[in-house]
Amino acid sequence: MKIVCIGDSLTEGLGVDKEKSWPMILGELGKMEVINRGISGDTTTGMIGRFYQDVIGYQPTHAVIMGGCNDLWWGMPVNAILANIYSMAKQALHHRITPIVGIPTPIYMKGLDHDIIWEPVAGYPVLQNKLSQLVNELKNMAEKNGWHYFNFYSLYMNENKVINQQYFLDTDGLHPNEEGHLDMAQLALGSSIWT
Template structure:
């Protein structure tokens, strides 16, 4: 049995559902591993870095799964290269403490649904957010290959899932998965962890 901390934003936290309905809890139930959820709604890589010692290192897990990248681009807090630098820093920090880092690529957004259901304001360009997510994903995959860090391409898997079941089934609001979407993510995580 492994101890795994999942840290990141509202996708980890399970917004807008109860904690036991998000993919982290579903993965915990299916795997039997000791799984700790440290997702916070609205969090960015800056916030994750600020709480990494208390929310990850203090638990001395076998692995840490990091999922971030969407809020940085929605709130214009960081560009993909800055975001990747911080993620790489946290991955190295974990390794120094003998914790295996696992990077989860940020989920794609559906720009049309996000604009009408998530933040209905003119200053968020969800097409640009989607481009930045794609750029961060590429950087994460390259970093993983070059540094022997496991990267689970949840972005690609969820994109395929959306194509198969449709936007309405996959997304609650164009950014966050539905309950069905969380069940799908739990299956994907179970295949790789």
């Protein structure tokens, strides 16, 4: 089994040692070959542009496709993000690679350092609404097509629908810390796709 994880900073592991990113922990815990092709700041359009080289070129059995947060930051419509992720999943299937959709993590607003992080083009309230919409639409798309997905968004919310702030880096409310990545890897490892 060989897995390629393509995405942005949530996959790459911005802010933690790269060996502590969830794809690398998944590989270690699951005794699987996992290749991390996350690039910080990438959009789903950028991911499509490198999909053949960064995913298909490795001839994996599975591809975890997670993106959209940077797209939303720049004001891209949710439908455009869905179309890009759908396109990558279909390319994977064409090459006999099982696609897995990664559902992005929420944003912990109280943890944001506004001196470091640019404000989204349409502002934070619009971003939050669009992220919720994207999360729901990604799940719907995966379920309708019979694709597996890793619901990292729900992992980051407690039973009261409040964000688990302990999962984020101290410096921002966007990127997981080591604990966040570890629990993401464990969620992925516990998926029924591997059984």
